[in-house]
Amino acid sequence: MTMTFDRVSVTRGGRDVLRDITLTLSERRIGVIGDNGSGKSTFLRLFNGLQKPDTGTVRFGETTNDLRRHVGFVFQNPDNQIVYPMVEEDLAFGLKARKLSKAETETRIAETLDTLSISHLRSRLTHELSGGEKQLVALAGVLVTQPELIVFDEPTTLLDLRNKMRFMQVLVDLAQPAVVVSHDLDLLMGFERILYIDDGQIAADGAPETVIPAYRAARL
Amino acid sequence: MLTDLYIPGDSPLHRARPAWKLIGLFLFCTLVFVLSTPVVLALAFVVMALGYIRAGLSASHAFAAVRPALFVLAIIFAAQLWLDDLATATYVTLRFVVLLAAAGLVTYTTSASQFTEGLLSLLSRAPSWVPREKIALALSLVWRFIPMIRGQFEEVREAQRARGLDRNMVALLIPLIVRILKTADEVAEAIDARSLDDNPDA
Numbered sequence: 487m488t489m490t491f492d493r494v495s496v497t498r499g500g501r502d503v504l505r506d507i508t509l510t511l512s513e514r515r516i517g518v519i520g521d522n523g524s525g526k527s528t529f530l531r532l533f534n535g536l537q538k539p540d541t542g543t544v545r546f547g548e549t550t551n552d553l554r555r556h557v558g559f560v561f562q563n564p565d566n567q568i569v570y571p572m573v574e575e576d577l578a579f580g581l582k583a584r585k586l587s588k589a590e591t592e593t594r595i596a597e598t599l600d601t602l603s604i605s606h607l608r609s610r611l612t613h614e615l616s617g618g619e620k621q622l623v624a625l626a627g628v629l630v631t632q633p634e635l636i637v638f639d640e641p642t643t644l645l646d647l648r649n650k651m652r653f654m655q656v657l658v659d660l661a662q663p664a665v666v667v668s669h670d671l672d673l674l675m676g677f678e679r680i681l682y683i684d685d686g687q688i689a690a691d692g693a694p695e696t697v698i699p700a701y702r703a704a705r706l
Numbered sequence: 707m708l709t710d711l712y713i714p715g716d717s718p719l720h721r722a723r724p725a726w727k728l729i730g731l732f733l734f735c736t737l738v739f740v741l742s743t744p745v746v747l748a749l750a751f752v753v754m755a756l757g758y759i760r761a762g763l764s765a766s767h768a769f770a771a772v773r774p775a776l777f778v779l780a781i782i783f784a785a786q787l788w789l790d791d792l793a794t795a796t797y798v799t800l801r802f803v804v805l806l807a808a809a810g811l812v813t814y815t816t817s818a819s820q821f822t823e824g825l826l827s828l829l830s831r832a833p834s835w836v837p838r839e840k841i842a843l844a845l846s847l848v849w850r851f852i853p854m855i856r857g858q859f860e861e862v863r864e865a866q867r868a869r870g871l872d873r874n875m876v877a878l879l880i881p882l883i884v885r886i887l888k889t890a891d892e893v894a895e896a897i898d899a900r901s902l903d904d905n906p907d908a
Contacts (some may be wrong), residue, residue: 534899536895536898536899554898554899554901558899559896559899559900561892561895561896561899563892565854565889566889566892566893566896567893567896567899567900568850569843569846569847569850569893569896569897569900570818570819570846570849570850571712571817571818571846571849571850572712572817572818572819575817575818575819575846578819579846579900580900583901609714611712612850613850613853613854613857627900628900631900
């Protein structure tokens with residue numbers, strides 16, 4: 487499935503946060519890099535409609551509506567994404583709007599937890615989980631809705647090395663295409679395509695082997 | 707802590723429909739207040755204690771449900787002692803203890819999602835302008851975020867303690883309120899991201 491940005495601009499408080507972005511994205515793993523305040527997070531929020539473009543259009547396949555039905559969003563801080571006090575309740579929350587039967591909801595929750603090898607967390611209280619476990623539960627809360635594309639906003643920032651390695655493996659194994667905003671350049675090295683956003687524009691676009699060294703060189 | 711109160715189990719109280727538990731709690735509290743006699747209070751105590759035993763819970767669980775309110779109970783006791791006498795003060799305070807323990811029993815045996823279901827069920831006959839789903843979600847968020855806000859308070863207090871400002875209410879409250887408001891924004895955005903409607907306000 488292809489995500490298309492056609493002359494997209496976003497303005498906030500009279501400042502151009504994103505300017506005239508035109509892109510077609512169809513790779514399975516896409517990384518987004520750039521300085522703080524460069525427009526990366528705003529760019530990511532366009533994917534599932536959290537941010538509306540002031541001009542231009544964002545399309546998933548052929549549709550410009552219901553982006554949220556197709557695109558899941560994993561936030562930087564899982565504490566702010568997990569809504570219910572118990573893991574299985576939180577996963578069920580994402581399915582409420584989809585009006586599934588109770589049996590189907592149960593099956594989806596079990597399958598999703600199994601996919602991430604966290605079935606043992608099913609009845610745990612979410613505030614008692616470790617940072618790594620919370621991040622996986624937050625991802626499970628998105629995966630359970632079976633999105634066709636998942637976007638991640640700096641998913642490893644709050645993780646220690648062990649949990650970061652585990653999360654990287656989860657990312658490799660993920661069936662869906664993924665777009666990941668990150669300052670962690672190691673995480674993005676195996677990706678197919680990297681977008682470097684600078685001052686609201688795409689400053690570089692290509693393979694990690696070319697874009698990441700260019701970004702490093704520009705900033706060091 | 708509120709979210710620590712739910713204790714998974716398979717007792718009849720755990721299995722009972724949440725709406726019935728809420729109605730039962732409401733009736734229990736009303737009766738204890740309306741039939742204001744020591745005999746009724748003693749009976750209420752016995753019913754509450756039997757409930758704890760049937761749910762497989764101990765006296766320490768009941769105490770844990772009452773403990774957060776001990777300070778308020780002490781004020782109520784002192785006020786009644788000043789206004790009336792020792793017997794009245796003891797009776798009024800014990801009545802609140804029984805009610806708190808009864809509410810704790812419902813919380814111990816009802817998970818947040820069951821509680822929400824129960825509330826939705828009770829609101830099913832409410833007029834259409836009552837935002838049932840939003841009320842239920844708000845309640846779930848209270849359940850979820852009390853421990854988180856407590857954690858944030860501890861972090862702020864630690865940070866201010868390092869600066870020698872842990873007794874300064876302004877230094878404690880302002881960073882905490884800023885963090886809570888920021889968290890509220892991010893949580894609202896996360897809920898939007900997990901819903902189906904791209905225009906939730908529409």
